Amino acid sequence: MTVPKTILVTGCAGFIGSNFVKTFSERFPETDVIGIDNFSTGRRDAVLPKIVFYEGSVLDSGLLEKVFAKHQPKYVFHFAAIPRVSYSVEHPRETTENNIIGTVALLEASKNHSVKRFVYSSSSSVYGGAAKTPTKESDNPPNPKSPYAFQKYAGEQLCQMSSELYGIDTVSLRYFNVFGPGQYGDSAYASVISGWLEAIYFPDKNKNPFIEGDGEQSRDFCYVDNVVEANILAMRHPNPLKGDVFNIAYGERTSVNQTRRLIEEMTGRKLNLEQRPTRAGDIKHSHADISKAREMLGYDPKVNFKEGLKRTIAWYQQRSDK
Numbered sequence: 001m002t003v004p005k006t007i008l009v010t011g012c013a014g015f016i017g018s019n020f021v022k023t024f025s026e027r028f029p030e031t032d033v034i035g036i037d038n039f040s041t042g043r044r045d046a047v048l049p050k051i052v053f054y055e056g057s058v059l060d061s062g063l064l065e066k067v068f069a070k071h072q073p074k075y076v077f078h079f080a081a082i083p084r085v086s087y088s089v090e091h092p093r094e095t096t097e098n099n100i101i102g103t104v105a106l107l108e109a110s111k112n113h114s115v116k117r118f119v120y121s122s123s124s125s126v127y128g129g130a131a132k133t134p135t136k137e138s139d140n141p142p143n144p145k146s147p148y149a150f151q152k153y154a155g156e157q158l159c160q161m162s163s164e165l166y167g168i169d170t171v172s173l174r175y176f177n178v179f180g181p182g183q184y185g186d187s188a189y190a191s192v193i194s195g196w197l198e199a200i201y202f203p204d205k206n207k208n209p210f211i212e213g214d215g216e217q218s219r220d221f222c223y224v225d226n227v228v229e230a231n232i233l234a235m236r237h238p239n240p241l242k243g244d245v246f247n248i249a250y251g252e253r254t255s256v257n258q259t260r261r262l263i264e265e266m267t268g269r270k271l272n273l274e275q276r277p278t279r280a281g282d283i284k285h286s287h288a289d290i291s292k293a294r295e296m297l298g299y300d301p302k303v304n305f306k307e308g309l310k311r312t313i314a315w316y317q318q319r320s321d322k
């Protein structure tokens with residue numbers, strides 16, 4: 001594949017989007033990166049200064065028309081979303097509008113401006129507690145159990161439908177519990193790793209770190225660089241992907257208790273966690289089978305959980321030293 005002249009990245013001020021932009025720009029310095037973000041959860045300081053940045057929402061069709069007409073991106077990486085399960089349970093309408101209509105608006109602009117491939121960020125939440133682990137895409141039909149999971153699944157279906165109806169090539173990547181530098185743990189919706197590290201390094205910003213249930217629940221934690229790599233591979237794939245769906249994870253699971261022990265060991269600090277009951281509807285184990293992405297996309301996650309945790313802790317440490 002030739003290196004694209006221009007790509008569009010939505011959600012470029014967010015955790016995964018900003019990591020993607022950084023790596024992509026280093027790898028393909030000749031490509032123009034156009035970014036859109038409305039800072040609903042993203043941060044101004046995460047926008048790489050050298051990209052062409054538009055502050056605004058992907059719901060704004062006028063803005064999309066202007067951006068697509070001016071820059072003619074050949075690839076769209078759609079990271080923008082309001083991405084918290086519990087927030088979506090509290091705000092079903094707002095998140096449905098943002099996450100579904102936003103995706104439709106981008107697909108429409110992509111169709112009108114002959115985008116070559118649309119790479120969509122989906123989520124393991126679409127499985128809704130997969131019947132079988134390690135979870136394979138083919139044996140576990142989606143069963144969304146929250147507005148967020150439903151919205152992500154709707155996005156996948158819209159991608160597939162757009163490939164069939166309009167011939168835009170699309171692909172959906174179902175990420176499992178992503179973590180790494182750039183993920184702040186200072187919101188009520190923070191994940192275990194970022195919430196706990198924030199509590200260790202910035203106790204003023206997360207005063208109430210907690211653990212739910214017996215801590216034996218486990219997750220397939222995936223370091224962000226692996227997810228970034230998967231997006232690049234999805235772009236480079238030589239054949240049409242036609243809305244196909246791929247699990248993107250490390251392919252191993254780690255319990256919340258093990259994660260706590262490792263964090264305490266690696267930081268040399270003790271976590272004082274409030275004990276909370278298991279969240280209603282929370283799944284016990286999440287573990288991906290990543291063989292489809294390995295075989296079809298050549299996905300080979302390089303950074304394992306411990307190494308990823310080491311790098312993430314280094315990032316927190318560095319911020320706290322400033």
Ligand SMILES: NC(=O)c1ccc[n+]([C@@H]2O[C@H](COP(=O)([O-])OP(=O)(O)OC[C@H]3O[C@@H](n4cnc5c(N)ncnc54)[C@H](O)[C@@H]3O)[C@@H](O)[C@H]2O)c1
Nearest residue numbers: 011013014015016038039040041042057058080081123178
């Ligand atoms: N972090 C994870 O573990 C995880 C797991 C599965 C899927 N995902 C998906 O990956 C993507 C990125 O997630 P993240 O963790 O980086 O979240 P994030 O909240 O850090 O980033 C999302 C970004 O999208 C922006 N945004 C939201 N709505 C927008 C709109 N209407 N217009 C423009 N910008 C908008 C936000 O301001 C933010 O910068 C999301 O689509 C999410 O659903 C994330």
